Amino acid sequence: MTDDIRRNMALFPIGIVMKLTDLTARQIRYYEQHELIVPARTAGNQRLFSFNDVERLLEIKALIEKGVNIAGIKQVMLPVSRESEDATVLNEQTEVKRKELSESQLHRMLKQDLLQGNRRGKVSLIQGELSRFFQR
DNA sequence: ATTCTGACA
DNA sequence: TGTCAGAA
Numbered sequence: 001m002t003d004d005i006r007r008n009m010a011l012f013p014i015g016i017v018m019k020l021t022d023l024t025a026r027q028i029r030y031y032e033q034h035e036l037i038v039p040a041r042t043a044g045n046q047r048l049f050s051f052n053d054v055e056r057l058l059e060i061k062a063l064i065e066k067g068v069n070i071a072g073i074k075q076v077m078l079p080v081s082r083e084s085e086d087a088t089v090l091n092e093q094t095e096v097k098r099k100e101l102s103e104s105q106l107h108r109m110l111k112q113d114l115l116q117g118n119r120r121g122k123v124s125l126i127q128g129e130l131s132r133f134f135q136r
Numbered sequence: 137a138t139t140c141t142g143a144c145a
Numbered sequence: 146t147g148t149c150a151g152a153a
Contacts, residue, residue, distance in 0.1 A: 014139065025139080026146060044153070046139055 003116065008084055010040035010048030016106065017049045020133075021057045028057065034070050036060055038080050051113050052084055107133060 014025050021028075031037055032047075037056050039047040049057075056077070063073050110133055 024146075026148085029140085030146080044139085045141095046153095 007051045007113075010050050011109075012049050012054075012101070012106075014047050014049070016101075017054060017057065020054055020110075021061060023057060023061055031057065031060055031070075034074065035080070036070075036073060036077065038084065050084075051109075056080075 012020075014028060017023075017028060018025060028037075032039065037049075037053050037060075039049045039053050042048055059077065060073055063076065068076070
């Protein structure tokens with residue numbers, strides 16, 4: 001279950017998630033208000049999202065584009081598990097390092113997640129979506 | 137420079 | 146949902 005820990009680690013701030021999902025901060029926060037996602041928080045109250053959070057956001061995005069509203073999405077998507085809720089929050093020290101997560105590092109993680117994901121049923125970060133980050 | 141919450145011409 | 150203000 002080591003991989004689950006990796007997927008639930010709170011890693012990226014909302015800015016990166018915006019680029020990853022093509023959703024606005026407004027939308028991301030709105031979905032959180034409706035408990036579709038429960039990102040972790042830093043000591044400074046900043047949201048930190050995990051791979052699982054990003055995946056859920058992509059699923060939500062797909063449904064929205066299909067014309068499903070929040071109420072409908074709530075019925076279709078299973079509520080976030082407790083394990084995901086208390087997502088491994090980074091301690092102060094790890095958090096400091098996380099501050100300088102470079103683009104290349106991010107891409108490495110995404111690529112790794114894409115591979116490990118397809119290597120099992122879960123299909124990690126919806127194929128077409130994030131593929132645009134490595135198209136070259 | 138980034139992100140957070142609350143509010144609404 | 147966009148966008149702006151005022152505060153971390």
